[in-house]
Amino acid sequence: MYPLKFKPILKERLWGGTKLNEVFGKPCTSEITGESWELSTVKGDVSVIANGYLADTTLQELIEKFPNEILGKSVVQRFGTEFPILIKFIDAKQDLSIQLHPNDQLAKERHDSFGKTEMWYIMDADPGAELIVGFNRDVSRVEYEESLKNDSLLELLNYEKVVEGDTFFINTGKIHAIGAGVLLAEIQQTSDVTYRVFDFNRRDKDGNLRELHTDLALDAIDYERKNDFKVDYSKESNSVNTMVECPYFKTNYLNLTESMVQDTLNRDSFTIFMCVDGEAAIENEFGKVNLRRGETTLVPGITEKITINTNGAKLLEVTI
Known part of the structure:
Protein backbone atom coordinates (compact mmCIF):
# COMPACT_ATOMS: atom_id res chain seq x y z
CA MET A 1 0.00 0.00 0.00
CA TYR A 2 2.92 2.28 -0.83
CA PRO A 3 2.48 5.53 -2.86
CA LEU A 4 1.65 4.51 -6.42
CA LYS A 5 2.81 5.98 -9.70
CA PHE A 6 1.18 5.15 -13.02
CA LYS A 7 2.13 4.94 -16.67
CA PRO A 8 0.81 8.04 -18.44
CA ILE A 9 -1.99 7.51 -20.95
CA LEU A 10 -1.10 9.87 -23.80
CA LYS A 11 -3.78 11.29 -26.08
CA GLU A 12 -3.30 12.75 -29.54
CA ARG A 13 -5.49 15.80 -30.04
CA LEU A 14 -6.00 18.05 -33.05
CA TRP A 15 -5.00 20.99 -30.84
CA GLY A 16 -2.10 19.28 -28.99
CA GLY A 17 1.61 20.04 -29.05
CA THR A 18 4.99 18.86 -27.77
CA LYS A 19 5.25 20.41 -24.27
CA LEU A 20 4.19 17.25 -22.43
CA ASN A 21 7.40 15.73 -23.72
CA GLU A 22 9.62 18.81 -23.72
CA VAL A 23 8.59 20.16 -20.30
CA PHE A 24 7.59 17.01 -18.38
CA GLY A 25 9.48 14.27 -20.21
CA LYS A 26 6.37 12.26 -21.08
CA PRO A 27 7.15 9.49 -23.61
CA CYS A 28 5.21 11.10 -26.46
CA THR A 29 5.61 9.83 -30.01
CA SER A 30 3.35 12.43 -31.63
CA GLU A 31 3.77 16.17 -32.20
CA ILE A 32 0.10 16.70 -31.39
CA THR A 33 -0.07 15.11 -27.92
CA GLY A 34 -2.67 17.12 -26.05
CA GLU A 35 -3.31 15.16 -22.87
CA SER A 36 -1.50 12.93 -20.38
CA TRP A 37 -4.04 11.02 -18.30
CA GLU A 38 -2.25 10.45 -15.02
CA LEU A 39 -4.95 8.64 -13.04
CA SER A 40 -7.95 7.12 -14.78
CA THR A 41 -10.45 4.30 -14.58
CA VAL A 42 -12.41 5.48 -17.64
CA LYS A 43 -13.42 2.40 -19.63
CA GLY A 44 -10.71 1.66 -22.19
CA ASP A 45 -8.26 4.01 -20.48
CA VAL A 46 -7.48 2.44 -17.11
CA SER A 47 -4.21 3.46 -15.45
CA VAL A 48 -1.50 0.84 -14.97
CA ILE A 49 0.83 0.95 -11.95
CA ALA A 50 4.45 1.75 -12.87
CA ASN A 51 6.34 1.24 -9.57
CA GLY A 52 6.98 -1.42 -6.94
CA TYR A 53 5.77 -5.00 -6.66
CA LEU A 54 2.31 -4.02 -7.95
CA ALA A 55 3.75 -2.80 -11.27
CA ASP A 56 1.62 -3.71 -14.30
CA THR A 57 -1.51 -4.12 -12.15
CA THR A 58 -4.33 -1.79 -13.16
CA LEU A 59 -5.77 0.72 -10.75
CA GLN A 60 -9.21 -0.85 -11.18
CA GLU A 61 -7.91 -4.34 -10.35
CA LEU A 62 -6.31 -3.02 -7.18
CA ILE A 63 -9.47 -1.18 -6.13
CA GLU A 64 -11.61 -4.28 -6.73
CA LYS A 65 -9.28 -6.32 -4.51
CA PHE A 66 -8.66 -3.74 -1.77
CA PRO A 67 -11.44 -1.11 -1.99
CA ASN A 68 -11.32 0.23 1.57
CA GLU A 69 -7.54 0.20 1.74
CA ILE A 70 -7.08 2.11 -1.53
CA LEU A 71 -10.07 4.45 -1.57
CA GLY A 72 -11.00 4.83 2.09
CA LYS A 73 -14.25 3.51 3.62
CA SER A 74 -16.18 6.76 3.22
CA VAL A 75 -15.28 6.91 -0.47
CA VAL A 76 -16.41 3.31 -0.98
CA GLN A 77 -19.72 4.15 0.72
CA ARG A 78 -20.30 6.92 -1.83
CA PHE A 79 -18.85 5.48 -5.01
CA GLY A 80 -18.46 1.73 -4.49
CA THR A 81 -15.40 0.53 -6.40
CA GLU A 82 -15.58 3.33 -8.97
CA PHE A 83 -12.59 5.67 -8.77
CA PRO A 84 -14.27 9.09 -8.72
CA ILE A 85 -11.43 11.31 -9.99
CA LEU A 86 -9.70 11.72 -13.36
CA ILE A 87 -6.33 13.52 -13.33
CA LYS A 88 -4.70 15.03 -16.44
CA PHE A 89 -2.01 17.35 -17.72
CA ILE A 90 -3.07 19.26 -20.84
CA ASP A 91 -0.97 21.02 -23.50
CA ALA A 92 -2.97 23.31 -25.77
CA LYS A 93 -0.85 24.36 -28.75
CA GLN A 94 -4.05 25.53 -30.41
CA ASP A 95 -7.40 26.61 -28.97
CA LEU A 96 -9.60 23.77 -27.76
CA SER A 97 -13.18 23.59 -28.99
CA ILE A 98 -15.88 25.60 -27.22
CA GLN A 99 -17.55 23.03 -24.98
CA LEU A 100 -19.39 22.23 -21.77
CA HIS A 101 -20.20 19.22 -19.62
CA PRO A 102 -23.54 17.89 -18.36
CA ASN A 103 -24.43 17.59 -14.68
CA ASP A 104 -24.74 14.27 -12.87
CA GLN A 105 -28.43 13.84 -13.63
CA LEU A 106 -28.16 14.44 -17.38
CA ALA A 107 -24.96 12.43 -17.66
CA LYS A 108 -26.53 9.47 -15.86
CA GLU A 109 -29.71 9.57 -17.96
CA ARG A 110 -27.96 9.98 -21.31
CA HIS A 111 -24.57 8.30 -20.91
CA ASP A 112 -24.70 6.22 -17.70
CA SER A 113 -21.82 8.37 -16.49
CA PHE A 114 -20.90 10.87 -13.81
CA GLY A 115 -21.19 14.51 -14.75
CA LYS A 116 -18.00 16.48 -15.20
CA THR A 117 -17.15 19.16 -12.69
CA GLU A 118 -13.50 20.14 -13.10
CA MET A 119 -10.77 22.58 -12.10
CA TRP A 120 -7.66 23.89 -13.83
CA TYR A 121 -4.31 25.01 -12.43
CA ILE A 122 -2.22 26.96 -14.94
CA MET A 123 1.33 25.58 -14.97
CA ASP A 124 2.62 27.67 -17.85
CA ALA A 125 1.15 30.16 -20.31
CA ASP A 126 2.54 31.96 -23.32
CA PRO A 127 2.29 35.77 -23.11
CA GLY A 128 -1.29 36.84 -23.81
CA ALA A 129 -2.69 33.30 -23.51
CA GLU A 130 -6.38 33.12 -22.59
CA LEU A 131 -9.16 30.84 -21.46
CA ILE A 132 -12.82 31.10 -22.35
CA VAL A 133 -14.97 30.73 -19.23
CA GLY A 134 -18.71 31.41 -19.37
CA PHE A 135 -20.65 34.12 -21.17
CA ASN A 136 -19.81 37.82 -20.96
CA ARG A 137 -23.44 38.59 -20.05
CA ASP A 138 -26.71 36.77 -19.47
CA VAL A 139 -27.78 35.08 -22.70
CA SER A 140 -31.14 33.59 -23.64
CA ARG A 141 -31.40 30.17 -25.23
CA VAL A 142 -32.86 31.75 -28.37
CA GLU A 143 -29.99 34.23 -28.57
CA TYR A 144 -27.48 31.44 -28.12
CA GLU A 145 -29.06 29.36 -30.92
CA GLU A 146 -29.03 32.39 -33.21
CA SER A 147 -25.32 32.93 -32.51
CA LEU A 148 -24.60 29.38 -33.70
CA LYS A 149 -26.54 29.96 -36.91
CA ASN A 150 -24.83 33.24 -37.77
CA ASP A 151 -21.36 32.21 -36.55
CA SER A 152 -21.19 34.87 -33.83
CA LEU A 153 -20.89 32.70 -30.69
CA LEU A 154 -17.42 34.05 -29.89
CA GLU A 155 -18.90 37.53 -29.38
CA LEU A 156 -20.94 36.23 -26.41
CA LEU A 157 -18.06 34.56 -24.56
CA ASN A 158 -15.92 35.72 -21.63
CA TYR A 159 -12.14 35.73 -22.13
CA GLU A 160 -9.65 35.52 -19.24
CA LYS A 161 -5.93 36.18 -19.66
CA VAL A 162 -3.89 33.73 -17.56
CA VAL A 163 -0.47 33.36 -15.95
CA GLU A 164 1.17 30.55 -14.00
CA GLY A 165 -0.67 29.82 -10.73
CA ASP A 166 -4.09 31.01 -11.89
CA THR A 167 -6.79 28.52 -10.94
CA PHE A 168 -10.30 28.09 -12.33
CA PHE A 169 -13.27 26.03 -11.16
CA ILE A 170 -15.51 24.89 -14.02
CA ASN A 171 -18.88 23.67 -12.81
CA THR A 172 -21.20 21.68 -15.04
CA GLY A 173 -23.08 23.64 -17.66
CA LYS A 174 -20.46 26.39 -17.95
CA ILE A 175 -19.32 26.98 -21.51
CA HIS A 176 -15.51 27.03 -21.71
CA ALA A 177 -12.34 26.39 -23.68
CA ILE A 178 -8.60 26.25 -23.00
CA GLY A 179 -6.75 28.70 -25.22
CA ALA A 180 -3.61 28.25 -27.27
CA GLY A 181 -0.33 28.41 -25.35
CA VAL A 182 -1.67 27.07 -22.05
CA LEU A 183 -0.18 24.13 -20.13
CA LEU A 184 -2.29 23.07 -17.17
CA ALA A 185 -3.18 20.45 -14.58
CA GLU A 186 -6.81 19.30 -14.62
CA ILE A 187 -8.73 17.62 -11.79
CA GLN A 188 -12.22 16.37 -12.63
CA GLN A 189 -14.92 13.86 -11.95
CA THR A 190 -14.39 10.52 -13.67
CA SER A 191 -16.20 11.27 -16.91
CA ASP A 192 -15.30 11.62 -20.56
CA VAL A 193 -18.60 13.25 -21.58
CA THR A 194 -18.07 16.53 -23.43
CA TYR A 195 -20.56 18.51 -25.50
CA ARG A 196 -18.63 20.32 -28.25
CA VAL A 197 -20.59 23.30 -29.59
CA PHE A 198 -18.08 25.16 -31.80
CA ASP A 199 -14.70 24.10 -33.18
CA PHE A 200 -13.57 27.12 -35.23
CA ASN A 201 -14.57 25.19 -38.38
CA ARG A 202 -11.34 23.19 -38.14
CA ARG A 203 -10.77 19.97 -40.00
CA ASP A 204 -8.89 16.88 -38.83
CA LYS A 205 -6.02 15.20 -40.69
CA ASP A 206 -8.55 13.49 -42.97
CA GLY A 207 -10.24 16.78 -43.85
CA ASN A 208 -13.34 16.14 -41.75
CA LEU A 209 -15.09 18.55 -39.40
CA ARG A 210 -15.27 17.22 -35.85
CA GLU A 211 -18.66 16.21 -34.49
CA LEU A 212 -20.66 18.89 -32.68
CA HIS A 213 -23.22 18.17 -29.96
CA THR A 214 -25.47 21.17 -30.51
CA ASP A 215 -28.79 19.59 -29.54
CA LEU A 216 -27.47 17.71 -26.50
CA ALA A 217 -25.94 20.93 -25.19
CA LEU A 218 -29.06 23.09 -25.34
CA ASP A 219 -30.60 21.99 -22.04
CA ALA A 220 -27.21 21.41 -20.37
CA ILE A 221 -25.90 24.99 -20.70
CA ASP A 222 -26.01 27.56 -17.93
CA TYR A 223 -26.95 30.71 -19.86
CA GLU A 224 -26.39 33.07 -16.93
CA ARG A 225 -23.26 35.18 -16.57
CA LYS A 226 -21.72 34.07 -13.26
CA ASN A 227 -18.46 35.32 -11.82
CA ASP A 228 -17.83 32.10 -9.89
CA PHE A 229 -14.92 30.55 -11.74
CA LYS A 230 -11.67 32.31 -10.75
CA VAL A 231 -10.29 30.73 -7.56
CA ASP A 232 -8.76 33.08 -5.00
CA TYR A 233 -6.49 31.05 -2.73
CA SER A 234 -3.67 31.56 -0.26
CA LYS A 235 -0.13 30.69 -1.35
CA GLU A 236 1.33 30.70 2.16
CA SER A 237 4.54 28.69 2.34
CA ASN A 238 4.65 25.39 4.22
CA SER A 239 0.91 25.40 4.89
CA VAL A 240 -2.10 23.54 3.54
Whole structure:
Protein backbone atom coordinates (compact mmCIF):
# COMPACT_ATOMS: atom_id res chain seq x y z
CA MET A 1 0.00 0.00 0.00
CA TYR A 2 2.92 2.28 -0.83
CA PRO A 3 2.48 5.53 -2.86
CA LEU A 4 1.65 4.51 -6.42
CA LYS A 5 2.81 5.98 -9.70
CA PHE A 6 1.18 5.15 -13.02
CA LYS A 7 2.13 4.94 -16.67
CA PRO A 8 0.81 8.04 -18.44
CA ILE A 9 -1.99 7.51 -20.95
CA LEU A 10 -1.10 9.87 -23.80
CA LYS A 11 -3.78 11.29 -26.08
CA GLU A 12 -3.30 12.75 -29.54
CA ARG A 13 -5.49 15.80 -30.04
CA LEU A 14 -6.00 18.05 -33.05
CA TRP A 15 -5.00 20.99 -30.84
CA GLY A 16 -2.10 19.28 -28.99
CA GLY A 17 1.61 20.04 -29.05
CA THR A 18 4.99 18.86 -27.77
CA LYS A 19 5.25 20.41 -24.27
CA LEU A 20 4.19 17.25 -22.43
CA ASN A 21 7.40 15.73 -23.72
CA GLU A 22 9.62 18.81 -23.72
CA VAL A 23 8.59 20.16 -20.30
CA PHE A 24 7.59 17.01 -18.38
CA GLY A 25 9.48 14.27 -20.21
CA LYS A 26 6.37 12.26 -21.08
CA PRO A 27 7.15 9.49 -23.61
CA CYS A 28 5.21 11.10 -26.46
CA THR A 29 5.61 9.83 -30.01
CA SER A 30 3.35 12.43 -31.63
CA GLU A 31 3.77 16.17 -32.20
CA ILE A 32 0.10 16.70 -31.39
CA THR A 33 -0.07 15.11 -27.92
CA GLY A 34 -2.67 17.12 -26.05
CA GLU A 35 -3.31 15.16 -22.87
CA SER A 36 -1.50 12.93 -20.38
CA TRP A 37 -4.04 11.02 -18.30
CA GLU A 38 -2.25 10.45 -15.02
CA LEU A 39 -4.95 8.64 -13.04
CA SER A 40 -7.95 7.12 -14.78
CA THR A 41 -10.45 4.30 -14.58
CA VAL A 42 -12.41 5.48 -17.64
CA LYS A 43 -13.42 2.40 -19.63
CA GLY A 44 -10.71 1.66 -22.19
CA ASP A 45 -8.26 4.01 -20.48
CA VAL A 46 -7.48 2.44 -17.11
CA SER A 47 -4.21 3.46 -15.45
CA VAL A 48 -1.50 0.84 -14.97
CA ILE A 49 0.83 0.95 -11.95
CA ALA A 50 4.45 1.75 -12.87
CA ASN A 51 6.34 1.24 -9.57
CA GLY A 52 6.98 -1.42 -6.94
CA TYR A 53 5.77 -5.00 -6.66
CA LEU A 54 2.31 -4.02 -7.95
CA ALA A 55 3.75 -2.80 -11.27
CA ASP A 56 1.62 -3.71 -14.30
CA THR A 57 -1.51 -4.12 -12.15
CA THR A 58 -4.33 -1.79 -13.16
CA LEU A 59 -5.77 0.72 -10.75
CA GLN A 60 -9.21 -0.85 -11.18
CA GLU A 61 -7.91 -4.34 -10.35
CA LEU A 62 -6.31 -3.02 -7.18
CA ILE A 63 -9.47 -1.18 -6.13
CA GLU A 64 -11.61 -4.28 -6.73
CA LYS A 65 -9.28 -6.32 -4.51
CA PHE A 66 -8.66 -3.74 -1.77
CA PRO A 67 -11.44 -1.11 -1.99
CA ASN A 68 -11.32 0.23 1.57
CA GLU A 69 -7.54 0.20 1.74
CA ILE A 70 -7.08 2.11 -1.53
CA LEU A 71 -10.07 4.45 -1.57
CA GLY A 72 -11.00 4.83 2.09
CA LYS A 73 -14.25 3.51 3.62
CA SER A 74 -16.18 6.76 3.22
CA VAL A 75 -15.28 6.91 -0.47
CA VAL A 76 -16.41 3.31 -0.98
CA GLN A 77 -19.72 4.15 0.72
CA ARG A 78 -20.30 6.92 -1.83
CA PHE A 79 -18.85 5.48 -5.01
CA GLY A 80 -18.46 1.73 -4.49
CA THR A 81 -15.40 0.53 -6.40
CA GLU A 82 -15.58 3.33 -8.97
CA PHE A 83 -12.59 5.67 -8.77
CA PRO A 84 -14.27 9.09 -8.72
CA ILE A 85 -11.43 11.31 -9.99
CA LEU A 86 -9.70 11.72 -13.36
CA ILE A 87 -6.33 13.52 -13.33
CA LYS A 88 -4.70 15.03 -16.44
CA PHE A 89 -2.01 17.35 -17.72
CA ILE A 90 -3.07 19.26 -20.84
CA ASP A 91 -0.97 21.02 -23.50
CA ALA A 92 -2.97 23.31 -25.77
CA LYS A 93 -0.85 24.36 -28.75
CA GLN A 94 -4.05 25.53 -30.41
CA ASP A 95 -7.40 26.61 -28.97
CA LEU A 96 -9.60 23.77 -27.76
CA SER A 97 -13.18 23.59 -28.99
CA ILE A 98 -15.88 25.60 -27.22
CA GLN A 99 -17.55 23.03 -24.98
CA LEU A 100 -19.39 22.23 -21.77
CA HIS A 101 -20.20 19.22 -19.62
CA PRO A 102 -23.54 17.89 -18.36
CA ASN A 103 -24.43 17.59 -14.68
CA ASP A 104 -24.74 14.27 -12.87
CA GLN A 105 -28.43 13.84 -13.63
CA LEU A 106 -28.16 14.44 -17.38
CA ALA A 107 -24.96 12.43 -17.66
CA LYS A 108 -26.53 9.47 -15.86
CA GLU A 109 -29.71 9.57 -17.96
CA ARG A 110 -27.96 9.98 -21.31
CA HIS A 111 -24.57 8.30 -20.91
CA ASP A 112 -24.70 6.22 -17.70
CA SER A 113 -21.82 8.37 -16.49
CA PHE A 114 -20.90 10.87 -13.81
CA GLY A 115 -21.19 14.51 -14.75
CA LYS A 116 -18.00 16.48 -15.20
CA THR A 117 -17.15 19.16 -12.69
CA GLU A 118 -13.50 20.14 -13.10
CA MET A 119 -10.77 22.58 -12.10
CA TRP A 120 -7.66 23.89 -13.83
CA TYR A 121 -4.31 25.01 -12.43
CA ILE A 122 -2.22 26.96 -14.94
CA MET A 123 1.33 25.58 -14.97
CA ASP A 124 2.62 27.67 -17.85
CA ALA A 125 1.15 30.16 -20.31
CA ASP A 126 2.54 31.96 -23.32
CA PRO A 127 2.29 35.77 -23.11
CA GLY A 128 -1.29 36.84 -23.81
CA ALA A 129 -2.69 33.30 -23.51
CA GLU A 130 -6.38 33.12 -22.59
CA LEU A 131 -9.16 30.84 -21.46
CA ILE A 132 -12.82 31.10 -22.35
CA VAL A 133 -14.97 30.73 -19.23
CA GLY A 134 -18.71 31.41 -19.37
CA PHE A 135 -20.65 34.12 -21.17
CA ASN A 136 -19.81 37.82 -20.96
CA ARG A 137 -23.44 38.59 -20.05
CA ASP A 138 -26.71 36.77 -19.47
CA VAL A 139 -27.78 35.08 -22.70
CA SER A 140 -31.14 33.59 -23.64
CA ARG A 141 -31.40 30.17 -25.23
CA VAL A 142 -32.86 31.75 -28.37
CA GLU A 143 -29.99 34.23 -28.57
CA TYR A 144 -27.48 31.44 -28.12
CA GLU A 145 -29.06 29.36 -30.92
CA GLU A 146 -29.03 32.39 -33.21
CA SER A 147 -25.32 32.93 -32.51
CA LEU A 148 -24.60 29.38 -33.70
CA LYS A 149 -26.54 29.96 -36.91
CA ASN A 150 -24.83 33.24 -37.77
CA ASP A 151 -21.36 32.21 -36.55
CA SER A 152 -21.19 34.87 -33.83
CA LEU A 153 -20.89 32.70 -30.69
CA LEU A 154 -17.42 34.05 -29.89
CA GLU A 155 -18.90 37.53 -29.38
CA LEU A 156 -20.94 36.23 -26.41
CA LEU A 157 -18.06 34.56 -24.56
CA ASN A 158 -15.92 35.72 -21.63
CA TYR A 159 -12.14 35.73 -22.13
CA GLU A 160 -9.65 35.52 -19.24
CA LYS A 161 -5.93 36.18 -19.66
CA VAL A 162 -3.89 33.73 -17.56
CA VAL A 163 -0.47 33.36 -15.95
CA GLU A 164 1.17 30.55 -14.00
CA GLY A 165 -0.67 29.82 -10.73
CA ASP A 166 -4.09 31.01 -11.89
CA THR A 167 -6.79 28.52 -10.94
CA PHE A 168 -10.30 28.09 -12.33
CA PHE A 169 -13.27 26.03 -11.16
CA ILE A 170 -15.51 24.89 -14.02
CA ASN A 171 -18.88 23.67 -12.81
CA THR A 172 -21.20 21.68 -15.04
CA GLY A 173 -23.08 23.64 -17.66
CA LYS A 174 -20.46 26.39 -17.95
CA ILE A 175 -19.32 26.98 -21.51
CA HIS A 176 -15.51 27.03 -21.71
CA ALA A 177 -12.34 26.39 -23.68
CA ILE A 178 -8.60 26.25 -23.00
CA GLY A 179 -6.75 28.70 -25.22
CA ALA A 180 -3.61 28.25 -27.27
CA GLY A 181 -0.33 28.41 -25.35
CA VAL A 182 -1.67 27.07 -22.05
CA LEU A 183 -0.18 24.13 -20.13
CA LEU A 184 -2.29 23.07 -17.17
CA ALA A 185 -3.18 20.45 -14.58
CA GLU A 186 -6.81 19.30 -14.62
CA ILE A 187 -8.73 17.62 -11.79
CA GLN A 188 -12.22 16.37 -12.63
CA GLN A 189 -14.92 13.86 -11.95
CA THR A 190 -14.39 10.52 -13.67
CA SER A 191 -16.20 11.27 -16.91
CA ASP A 192 -15.30 11.62 -20.56
CA VAL A 193 -18.60 13.25 -21.58
CA THR A 194 -18.07 16.53 -23.43
CA TYR A 195 -20.56 18.51 -25.50
CA ARG A 196 -18.63 20.32 -28.25
CA VAL A 197 -20.59 23.30 -29.59
CA PHE A 198 -18.08 25.16 -31.80
CA ASP A 199 -14.70 24.10 -33.18
CA PHE A 200 -13.57 27.12 -35.23
CA ASN A 201 -14.57 25.19 -38.38
CA ARG A 202 -11.34 23.19 -38.14
CA ARG A 203 -10.77 19.97 -40.00
CA ASP A 204 -8.89 16.88 -38.83
CA LYS A 205 -6.02 15.20 -40.69
CA ASP A 206 -8.55 13.49 -42.97
CA GLY A 207 -10.24 16.78 -43.85
CA ASN A 208 -13.34 16.14 -41.75
CA LEU A 209 -15.09 18.55 -39.40
CA ARG A 210 -15.27 17.22 -35.85
CA GLU A 211 -18.66 16.21 -34.49
CA LEU A 212 -20.66 18.89 -32.68
CA HIS A 213 -23.22 18.17 -29.96
CA THR A 214 -25.47 21.17 -30.51
CA ASP A 215 -28.79 19.59 -29.54
CA LEU A 216 -27.47 17.71 -26.50
CA ALA A 217 -25.94 20.93 -25.19
CA LEU A 218 -29.06 23.09 -25.34
CA ASP A 219 -30.60 21.99 -22.04
CA ALA A 220 -27.21 21.41 -20.37
CA ILE A 221 -25.90 24.99 -20.70
CA ASP A 222 -26.01 27.56 -17.93
CA TYR A 223 -26.95 30.71 -19.86
CA GLU A 224 -26.39 33.07 -16.93
CA ARG A 225 -23.26 35.18 -16.57
CA LYS A 226 -21.72 34.07 -13.26
CA ASN A 227 -18.46 35.32 -11.82
CA ASP A 228 -17.83 32.10 -9.89
CA PHE A 229 -14.92 30.55 -11.74
CA LYS A 230 -11.67 32.31 -10.75
CA VAL A 231 -10.29 30.73 -7.56
CA ASP A 232 -8.76 33.08 -5.00
CA TYR A 233 -6.49 31.05 -2.73
CA SER A 234 -3.67 31.56 -0.26
CA LYS A 235 -0.13 30.69 -1.35
CA GLU A 236 1.33 30.70 2.16
CA SER A 237 4.54 28.69 2.34
CA ASN A 238 4.65 25.39 4.22
CA SER A 239 0.91 25.40 4.89
CA VAL A 240 -2.10 23.54 3.54
CA ASN A 241 -3.94 26.17 1.47
CA THR A 242 -7.46 25.24 0.38
CA MET A 243 -8.14 25.98 -3.29
CA VAL A 244 -11.38 24.18 -4.14
CA GLU A 245 -13.80 22.27 -1.95
CA CYS A 246 -16.83 20.83 -3.74
CA PRO A 247 -18.92 17.64 -3.41
CA TYR A 248 -16.63 15.80 -5.83
CA PHE A 249 -13.12 16.66 -4.67
CA LYS A 250 -11.09 18.89 -2.39
CA THR A 251 -7.85 20.41 -3.67
CA ASN A 252 -5.17 22.06 -1.55
CA TYR A 253 -2.10 24.01 -2.61
CA LEU A 254 1.19 23.19 -0.90
CA ASN A 255 4.00 25.68 -1.52
CA LEU A 256 6.83 23.91 0.30
CA THR A 257 10.33 25.16 1.01
CA GLU A 258 10.92 22.45 3.62
CA SER A 259 9.60 19.01 4.51
CA MET A 260 6.08 18.46 5.88
CA VAL A 261 4.45 15.63 7.83
CA GLN A 262 0.69 15.06 7.65
CA ASP A 263 -1.36 12.96 10.06
CA THR A 264 -3.87 11.18 7.80
CA LEU A 265 -5.18 8.62 10.29
CA ASN A 266 -8.71 10.10 10.13
CA ARG A 267 -8.67 11.29 6.51
CA ASP A 268 -10.54 8.18 5.29
CA SER A 269 -9.72 9.00 1.68
CA PHE A 270 -6.96 8.39 -0.80
CA THR A 271 -4.65 11.34 -1.41
CA ILE A 272 -3.35 12.42 -4.82
CA PHE A 273 -0.32 14.66 -5.22
CA MET A 274 0.38 16.43 -8.51
CA CYS A 275 3.80 18.06 -8.64
CA VAL A 276 3.41 21.38 -10.48
CA ASP A 277 6.90 22.70 -9.71
CA GLY A 278 10.13 21.48 -8.08
CA GLU A 279 10.74 18.01 -6.68
CA ALA A 280 9.56 16.05 -3.64
CA ALA A 281 9.66 12.57 -2.15
CA ILE A 282 6.26 11.32 -0.91
CA GLU A 283 6.49 8.68 1.80
CA ASN A 284 4.02 6.67 3.88
CA GLU A 285 4.59 3.76 6.25
CA PHE A 286 4.84 1.31 3.32
CA GLY A 287 7.26 3.06 0.96
CA LYS A 288 8.03 6.22 -0.97
CA VAL A 289 8.12 7.72 -4.47
CA ASN A 290 10.00 10.63 -5.97
CA LEU A 291 8.01 13.26 -7.83
CA ARG A 292 9.18 15.96 -10.18
CA ARG A 293 7.26 18.57 -12.13
CA GLY A 294 4.56 16.93 -14.21
CA GLU A 295 4.33 13.73 -12.15
CA THR A 296 1.52 12.36 -9.98
CA THR A 297 1.16 9.84 -7.17
CA LEU A 298 -1.78 8.17 -5.44
CA VAL A 299 -1.32 7.53 -1.71
CA PRO A 300 -3.71 4.78 -0.54
CA GLY A 301 -6.49 5.62 1.93
CA ILE A 302 -5.15 3.20 4.56
CA THR A 303 -2.16 5.53 5.09
CA GLU A 304 -1.83 6.96 8.61
CA LYS A 305 1.00 9.43 7.99
CA ILE A 306 2.38 11.12 4.88
CA THR A 307 5.87 12.65 4.89
CA ILE A 308 6.78 15.05 2.09
CA ASN A 309 10.54 15.53 1.86
CA THR A 310 11.62 18.52 -0.23
CA ASN A 311 13.81 21.58 -0.49
CA GLY A 312 11.31 23.22 -2.78
CA ALA A 313 8.10 22.00 -4.43
CA LYS A 314 4.62 23.16 -5.34
CA LEU A 315 2.05 20.39 -5.05
CA LEU A 316 -1.67 20.06 -5.63
CA GLU A 317 -3.15 17.73 -3.01
CA VAL A 318 -6.47 16.12 -3.94
CA THR A 319 -8.78 14.14 -1.64
CA ILE A 320 -12.48 13.31 -1.47
